[in-house]
Each structure stands twice: as structure tokens, then as C-alpha cells.
Amino acid sequence: MTESLETTCNEVTIPLLPVQKEFLQATEPFVAICSARAAGKTFVAVLLAILRMLDGHRVVYFVQNLDAWREGGEIHLRYFLHLLHLEDRWRWNGSTYTGYLKTEWGEATFRLGTYKNPSNIRGATEISLVILDEYMLSSPRMMAEITPICRGKDLRGRTIHPQIRAVSTPNMSSEWQLITIEHDKHGIRLLRAKPKDNIYVTDEQRELMGGAIFDEKLRQQEMEGELLIGDNSTSMNALKDFSDQPKIWTARDFVWGGLDMAHSGDRDRHVFFAIRGDKELLAAHDFGTCGSEDVATWIKKFNAVYRLTCLQMDLAWSESVFDQLKYSIPCVQVPFGGAAEDKEQYANKRAELLFRGARVIRDSGIYLYNTNEFIDPSLVDELKREMCNIHWLQQPNSNRLLIEPKSDVRIRIGRSPDVSDAFCLAADQVPKVEPKVKSTVGTAEDPLLKQALEEIMEDD
Numbered sequence: 029m030t031e032s033l034e035t036t037c038n039e040v041t042i043p044l045l046p047v048q049k050e051f052l053q054a055t056e057p058f059v060a061i062c063s064a065r066a067a068g069k070t071f072v073a074v075l076l077a078i079l080r081m082l083d084g085h086r087v088v089y090f091v092q093n094l095d096a097w098r099e100g101g102e103i104h105l106r107y108f109l110h111l112l113h114l115e116d117r118w119r120w121n122g123s124t125y126t127g128y129l130k131t132e133w134g135e136a137t138f139r140l141g142t143y144k145n146p147s148n149i150r151g152a153t154e155i156s157l158v159i160l161d162e163y164m165l166s167s168p169r170m171m172a173e174i175t176p177i178c179r180g181k182d183l184r185g186r187t188i189h190p191q192i193r194a195v196s197t198p199n200m201s202s203e204w205q206l207i208t209i210e211h212d213k214h215g216i217r218l219l220r221a222k223p224k225d226n227i228y229v230t231d232e233q234r235e236l237m238g239g240a241i242f243d244e245k246l247r248q249q250e251m252e253g254e255l256l257i258g259d260n261s262t263s264m265n266a267l268k269d270f271s272d273q274p275k276i277w278t279a280r281d282f283v284w285g286g287l288d289m290a291h292s293g294d295r296d297r298h299v300f301f302a303i304r305g306d307k308e309l310l311a312a313h314d315f316g317t318c319g320s321e322d323v324a325t326w327i328k329k330f331n332a333v334y335r336l337t338c339l340q341m342d343l344a345w346s347e348s349v350f351d352q353l354k355y356s357i358p359c360v361q362v363p364f365g366g367a368a369e370d371k372e373q374y375a376n377k378r379a380e381l382l383f384r385g386a387r388v389i390r391d392s393g394i395y396l397y398n399t400n401e402f403i404d405p406s407l408v409d410e411l412k413r414e415m416c417n418i419h420w421l422q423q424p425n426s427n428r429l430l431i432e433p434k435s436d437v438r439i440r441i442g443r444s445p446d447v448s449d450a451f452c453l454a455a456d457q458v459p460k461v462e463p464k465v466k467s468t469v470g471t472a473e474d475p476l477l478k479q480a481l482e483e484i485m486e487d488d
């Protein structure tokens with residue numbers, strides 16, 4: 029059985045699990061515990077907040093919503109304030125969701141924020157520590173709200189070196205899942221733990237928790253803390269298909285574009301991708317739900333830098349942009365619901381496009397990690413998550429390949445798969461390229477090999 033550790037504050041000893049101790053002692057800018065249920069994640073996150081405030085730091089603590097805070101974080105907060113004899117030094121402003129802890133250097137603040145409205149912490153200043161509780165329930169884009177508040181000096185006059193601390197159970201539908209799997213690439217120190225590591229939870233309690241989960245993958249996620257992604261036999265791609273190194277071969281410098289225009293709703297948006305040759309990503313841009321004029325203006329700006337050979341766009345909802353671009357850029361409207369070119373293999377054009385896009389990712393090894401003014405790096409992670417979570421099936425009678433309905437994908441990933449649609453419209457135009465092979469004729473250093481080659485050529 030795993031032994032507990034401990035920390036001491038105000039002459040009070042607090043028993044800790046190894047992963048909790050490691051979390052408290054970590055010094056890296058971004059540290060995350062991503063583990064199964066009952067690993068004491070919120071417990072140690074709240075404790076860290078209090079310890080940092082006692083040291084003169086200001087803290088912002090994010091939660092899913094206020095109900096989640098009341099049922100979890102607030103209970104731990106009150107426990108620690110009582111345990112550490114800090115109740116008479118603490119006051120709470122319920123209208124601003126801000127707590128104040130008296131220290132010898134002044135009042136350290138504790139600002140409570142929610143993932144639904146992360147901008148409500150914009151008034152915070154000189155924050156040293158940001159805690160993301162159940163961070164899998166948030167969007168990575170909220171980090172843009174955090175950066176501006178983490179600067180200046182703390183209560184003790186020390187220059188702030190901001191730290192992000194995140195805790196969560198894995199979540200297959202979260203954009204954070206891929207980022208967590210590839211944590212080294214994103215500069216995140218990842219800590220893991222399983223229920224059996226928690227000596228304060230009995231085997232009977234673990235069995236009761238696990239027994240209420242009937243889906244095997246969900247059980248792996250919730251009870252074992254597995255970081256799962258759709259890489260089974262019916263997903264369009266596996267995570268290993270995505271290259272992080274440029275390939276040694278290339279194609280001509282044609283630039284292929286793909287545009288998916290939104291219809292309506294907060295889970296649908298305009299997205300543009302562009303690929304040069306067979307391997308280089310030049311653009312990945314999310315327009316949100318702006319007007320078609322803004323989309324056309326942005327693409328014209330891109331075209332002025334990287335001349336588009338052809339821009340394919342989904343026929344649905346793209347008429348206005350097509351009319352604005354067709355005289356300056358070669359444009360083609362593609363009916364996703366129409367017939368495939370290879371009617372014997374694919375049930376419709378959408379299936380053909382997605383299988384083509386998946387093959388380009390797998391075979392051409394498009395280098396997705398370039399950076400320029402037209403690339404939003406977060407869309408690269410979204411593309412990977414979508415292609416690993418979109419599944420194919422076969423029609424019962426014809427055995428033609430078909431892609432699952434978009435409504436099923438929306439339920440799984442929480443939004444419309446616009447990113448993969450835009451990418452596949454661009455990738456559909458990428459030519460099939462084979463690796464370059466350098467001839468050894470006339471360059472062999474071995475005289476016998478050179479003679480044999482010459483003889484073969486003479487026979488021809």
C-alpha cells in the first residue's frame with residue numbers, strides 16, 4: 029500500500045499522498061494532475077492556494093461553475109481555514125467572489141472564476157498562481173484571458189514568475205485531452221495517480237464507484253485515469269499518424285486551400301486551411317461566425333502572400349464568399365452530400381473527402397507545426413482530436429464506406445467538426461507523392477559494383 033507523506037503549516041501536520049506532495053513542491057510553470065477519481069485533486073489544489081496566499085501571493089481559482097465550487101472546493105477551503113486556524117484572518121466578498129487572507133505583508137486575494145465566463149477575472153492584477161480545477165471541462169483558448177493578469181510583483185515585492193496548476197479527471201471529449209497526452213510538446217509537467225494510490229479510499233468504495241460505470245472506456249477514464257483518444261479500427265486517424273517532423277520528399281509548390289463555412293449555432297464556425305506541396309501547413313484559421321466579407325478579406329490577404337492554386341469550399345452556405353473570391357482566386361464548390369467520384373468505394377463525397385484527408389495525414393506526413401501569422405496552433409490540436417474521433421462504417425447492402433452522422437460527432441466532441449472538414453477540402457487536392465530515391469549508377473565507390481552496373485547497362 030502506498031504510504032502517505034505530509035506537509036506542515038501553522039504547526040499543523042497535513043497528511044498527503046505522493047502525487048499531492050509532488051504537486052505542492054513542483055516549480056515548473058505549468059503542472060497538471062490528470063488522474064482517476066478519488067485522487068485528492070481538488071483537496072491539494074485548494075491547499076496549494078492557501079499556502080501560496082500565506083506566502084504573499086495572489087491567486088485565481090477556476091471552476092466549472094459555482095455549483096461545482098460549492099460542492100467541492102468551498103468545502104475544502106472551509107476545512108483548511110479551520111484546520112490552520114485562519115478563520116479570523118479570512119473574509120469573503122460574495123458579490124465579487126473574492127476572498128481576502130490577512131498576511132504580514134497585506135491582504136492576499138483569492139479570485140474565483142468560472143470556465144463559462146473566464147473574462148470575469150480581467151479585473152484581477154498581479155496574480156502569481158492560477159489554478160484550473162477540472163481543467164478538462166474548459167477550453168484551452170481561455171489561457172488568453174489568464175496571461176495579462178500574471179505580471180508585476182507579489183505582496184512581498186518579488187517579481188512574479190506566474191505558475192499554472194491544473195487538476196482533472198481525463199475526458200475524451202475535451203480539447204485538453206490531446207494537449208495532455210502530448211504534454212512534453214506543450215511544456216506541461218504531467219502527474220498521474222490511480223484510485224488504488226489513495227490509501228484513504230477503501231477497496232469497497234472503489235468497487236462501488238466503478239460498479240456504477242457500465243461503459244468500459246468510461247470506466248478506464250474515470251477509474252484508471254487512462255488518457256484515451258479515438259485510435260481504434262473505425263476512427264479516421266490514430267494519434268500516431270500525425271507527424272512532428274518534416275518528411276524528406278516534397279511536391280511542387282502548389283498551394284491548396286479548404287474553406288468550411290458555418291451554417292448557424294454556437295457550435296458551428298467558419299474555418300480555413302491551406303497546404304503547400306504535400307507536406308507543409310501554411311494556414312489554419314478559425315473565423316468564428318463573422319460575416320462572409322470578413323472571411324473573403326482574410327483569404328485575400330493570405331493569397332497575397334501565398335498564391336492559392338485552388339480553393340475548395342463546401343457548397344452549402346459558401347455562395348457569398350465564392351462570389352467575392354472567384355475572380356481573384358481559382359475556386360471550386362464541393363457538395364459534401366453529393367456523389368463521390370469513386371462511387372463503388374464511397375457512399376458520398378464527404379466520405380471520399382475524409383478518407384482522402386486521413387490518407388494525406390498518414391502517408392504524406394504533413395508537417396503541422398509550422399508557425400506564421402496565418403496559423404492558429406490550437407487548431408492543429410483540434411484537427412487531431414476531430415480526426416481521431418470521427419468514425420467510419422460500411423453500408424449494409426453495398427459495403428461502401430460511409431462517415432457517421434455529424435450529429436453523432438457533435439455529441440462526442442461538443443461541436444461541429446468544421447476543422448476537419450476544412451482540412452480535408454484542402455488535402456483532397458494534394459497529389460500522391462513517393463519518396464525520392466537517389467540513383468547509385470555512376471557513383472558506386474565499390475569497383476566491382478560499378479562494373480556490374482555498367483554491364484547491366486550494356487546489356488540494355
